Amino acid sequence: MAYELYYWDGLQGRGEFVRLALEEAQAPYVDIAREDDGTGDMLSIMDSKTDPYPPFAPPFLKDGDLIVPHVANILLYLGPKLGLAPLDDSRFVAHGLQLTIADMVTEVHDTHHPLSNDLYYEEQKDAAKVRATEFIDHRIPKFMRYFERVLKLNPHGDGHLVGDALTYVDLSMFQLIDGLFYAFPRATKRFGEHYPRLAALHDAVMARPNIAAYLASDRRLSHNESCIFRHYPELDKAAH
Template identity: 75%
Template sequence: MAYELYYWDGLQGRGEFVRLALEDAGADYVDVARGAKKDGLGTDAMMKVMKSRTEPHIPFAPPFLKDGELIVPHVANILLYLGPKLGLAPKDEGARFAAHGLQLTIADFVTEVHDTHHPLATDLYYEDQRDAARVRSKHFIEARIPKFFGYFERVLKQNPHGDTHMIGKKATYVDLSMFQLVEGLHYAFPRACAKFGEQYPRVAALHDAVLGRPNIARYVESERRIPFNESGIFRHYPELDQDAS
């Protein structure tokens, strides 16, 4: 049976981290919310699962994955589950949990990206918190990007198996997620990322190595890859972008 991925239609968002793993592995999956209602798919099908009164393990919010009767919520949790099945996780148990820790750190960073344009409340429009967003984005660019990517550079440097993989000697879902972080940052903050390759050469090399993977290259150029837009996690508001110090 095909995996079923549940995430909002029209957005890369957090669902994209799961899509990249499925696409890289050539896995059979259905992006449920993007399907037709007549086929039992679409956003209504996703909401039906979330509002179920019989399912004992209902998810709070998308993304979540269905594999048969099993429902797995949250990006890092989904990738922890899928990684071994797709050949995108270390075989050693300790290394698998180390990879999971890296993915959770990525999740922390994604939350901070979101808060650059919604620093006060998620249910307020961006226009209602623009001034606060300017302050938050300035701090994000000056302090938080260097904090996280300095760490990611160090992780790559200290990998004894080569510095284009976050962990181990083979590509994992963590590498694919790092690719998405770099793509998203360049979209949202092009001025701040103008010298990204000079500042974080190992992360930049990892990004290019992932883009060189055949299935990822085909996916990025396909219609299946939803373009970045101002409804997702990574949003480009020129007034929030500035040169990195």
């Protein structure tokens, strides 16, 4: 049976980290929110009064009767099934890296919603400028220097974050970097100079046949200002 992916329609968002793994593996899946009344079906599952463990929020994955919530948890589940995760104990290293990516994604979101998710961006622009400046000056370098070091020190080499073959973590790193390029083009203008291994990983993932075909298809939604990675010129600045 096809996997069922539940996420908000019209957004890459956190769902895109799961889509990339499914697309790379050519696994059959249905993006439920893009189906007729798919969003209603998703909300019904979340609002279930009979399931003792309904998902709190999307994305979540349905595989038969099993519902798996949270990006890192979904990828921990899917990785071995799709051939995109180590089969030894280093799968937990991969999971830890994925959780660190999730931490950074949250910080990206908070650059444009630093005060409250219930306020519009326009209601918190001044705070967003402060938060985005701190993110560009301190948080992007802190995270990216770490991931660059992980790539450098991987004993297996080969340009992967874990082991000697592509994993879902490499795909997620591509998405994280791609989102940063969209949201902060000035701040990431010299990204390849500062983080050459990460830039090479991004380009290598983008060139993979299945990923390239996906990026060129109408299944790949565009970045937009309703998503996590938003380009507001007033929040972007050249990095030091």
